[in-house]
Amino acid sequence: AQSVTQPDIHITVSEGASLELRCNYSYGATPYLFWYVQSPGQGLQLLLKYFSGDTLVQGIKGFEAEFKRSQSSFNLRKPSVHWSDAAEYFCAVGADSSYKLIFGSGTRLLVRP
Amino acid sequence: EAGVVQSPRYKIIEKKQPVAFWCNPISGHNTLYWYLQNLGQGPELLIRYENEEAVDDSQLPKDRFSAERLKGVDSTLKIQPAELGDSAVYLCASSLSPDSYEQYFGPGTRLTVT
Numbered sequence: 383a384q385s386v387t388q389p390d391i392h393i394t395v396s397e398g399a400s401l402e403l404r405c406n407y408s409y410g411a412t413p414y415l416f417w418y419v420q421s422p423g424q425g426l427q428l429l430l431k432y433f434s435g436d437t438l439v440q441g442i443k444g445f446e447a448e449f450k451r452s453q454s455s456f457n458l459r460k461p462s463v464h465w466s467d468a469a470e471y472f473c474a475v476g477a478d479s480s481y482k483l484i485f486g487s488g489t490r491l492l493v494r495p
Numbered sequence: 496e497a498g499v500v501q502s503p504r505y506k507i508i509e510k511k512q513p514v515a516f517w518c519n520p521i522s523g524h525n526t527l528y529w530y531l532q533n534l535g536q537g538p539e540l541l542i543r544y545e546n547e548e549a550v551d552d553s554q555l556p557k558d559r560f561s562a563e564r565l566k567g568v569d570s571t572l573k574i575q576p577a578e579l580g581d582s583a584v585y586l587c588a589s590s591l592s593p594d595s596y597e598q599y600f601g602p603g604t605r606l607t608v609t
Contacts, residue, residue, distance in 0.1 A: 386537075391535075418600075423602065424602055425498075425499065425586060425588075425601050425602045425603055426538070426586070426600040427600070428598070428599075431596070472538075474537070476596040480551060481543065481551075481593035482540050482551065483538075483540070483596065483598065485536075485537025485538050485539070486537050487535065487536050487537050488535070488537055
């Protein structure tokens with residue numbers, strides 16, 4: 383069965399510092415991979431997605447993610463974090479014919495001024 | 496373009512009472528999803544609709560949960576009777592088609608069962 387692991391429950395970074403959020407997935411074939419962001423009291427917003435092709439994908443708000451098949455990873459990165467990036471980030475995998483998204487448990491990002 | 500609309504945003508009920516959540520998807524989106532999000536967890540799919548047909552309800556606890564999408568547009572999720580463990584956020588999402596995987600989420604309904 384497909385699964386997604388986000389090993390970091392919380393991450394704190396200083397404003398202006400770089401960010402990397404980890405995501406590992408379990409799936410036999412090439413999965414569809416996603417990163418969503420959820421601000422308090424809000425629904426999830428799609429940041430970026432990977433279906434195929436270039437393994438480095440660009441998203442909204444200056445985020446990017448890199449698909450590494452050998453490591454079963456899809457880590458999210460941002461070169462310079464803004465205070466408004468503080469939120470919960472979810473990695474998800476979409477696989478097989480069920481069209482179901484399997485979400486990780488999320489990483490809460492805190493941004494220090 | 497209006498996003499996915501959900502109501503109510505918050506609901507507090509006593510256990511054993513019924514509760515219903517409403518969702519209006521983005522116009523033109525044929526696929527509608529209901530997710531359950533427990534505190535500190537990612538969303539988990541409860542049910543997926545293609546137009547008015549429930550095509551995946553394998554994770555819906557059918558003894559107390561029900562859902563409908565009568566005209567293939569808005570949808571209602573019901574719990575009867577509610578239990579303490581049902582306290583969670585119920586998210587609705589929609590997409591143009593399921594194979595796009597691009598799901599747009601509403602703000603959710605936070606349910607508290609006392």
